[in-house]
Amino acid sequence: MGASLKDVAHLAGVSVKTVSNVVNNHPHVTPATRERVRRAIDELGYRPNLTARHLRKGRTGIIALAVPELGNPYFAELAGAVIDTAARHDYTVLLDHTAGRREKEVLVTQGFRTHVIDGLILSPIELETSDLLGRRPDDGPLVLLGEREYEAPYDQIAIDNVAAARTAVRHLTGLGRRRIAFIGARRETARRPAHLRLRGWREELLAAGLPCDESLVAATDGYGRWDGAAAMNALLDRGARPDAVFAYNDLMALGAIRALVERGVRVPQEVSVVGFDDIEEGRFGAVSLTTVAPDKQAIARLAVERVVARLTGTSGLRPERIQPGYTLVTRESTAPHTV
Known part of the structure; x- marks a missing residue:
């Protein structure tokens, strides 16, 4: 049978109420008393009954x-x-x-x-x-x-997705990129989560004095690696060759990079790629991924x-x-x- 509040109180030489105050992190306990109670808790291996507390x-x-x-x-x-x-x-x-x-x-x-x-x-x-x-x-x-x-x-x-997308596109225009594709638009875009990032893509291109070339917007059915690769291949197949890609998320960006590499396009020399989410996987590819990192x-x-x-x-x-x-x-x- 585990230790009880009463056992802790007896060992620490305080009341059960004082032990409860320490366990529940109430402020009105002196540092010395709090430390004495915590030592008793550690010595006895006391664990609060959280289920009972919530009930x-x-x-x-x-x-x-x-x-x-x-x-x-x-x-x-x-x-x-x-x-x-x-x-x-x-x-x-x-x-x-x-x-x-x-x-x-x-x-x-x-x-x-x-x-x-x-x-x-x-x-x-x-x-x-x-x-x-x-x-x-x-x-x-x-x-x-x-x-x-x-x-x-x-x-x-x-997060402010429009502002975050603009930050990503601004990074690319600051590198001299002018034909920046957006991968990850969905059909019925206004009802889908991607529309704010697509809006940020458009706003930042206009702010940079660049055209919003809709032929560089690639629609997808999902948000995974295969979707990113398929969208990148579709852009290349129809001759809409970008010099940079902003992907809706990191998974799509990683898929786009794989498609580019398989077709002999150098990343980042010929096409730079930015993702979104800062997933751990993006740090360990052959080409580590630039990305927007939400907190x-x-x-x-x-x-x-x-x-x-x-x-x-x-x-x-x-x-x-x-x-x-x-x-x-x-x-x-x-x-x-x-x-």
């Missing part, structure tokens, strides 16, 4: 994270950051996979697991505002991640903190739209034109 508050101690594709390294890395952050708040994370399908995104927001979870963090692809308004049967915290903006009463966390740690921290704040009543009533930062990470896939 006393009418909660399960579980937050759900629903993402469109667990096989995408970006979402895997984001999930890891959310799990680590939630653990610091004594929460467990339940992962859900929507495959980017509207019906599954609607299902997870309708509260079919309200008896299991305390709150939901969702990265939607196809979800509409109408799905969010009037279809949720419970009032549990919901935090939305990603590019799309919703006129809905929920917290939303996303995934900040996204995870803010998402979990918003859920916890709403559960504990420390958050204001009005929903917030929060923009974490991003950086451009320059690697070997971009360089001045040297044909």
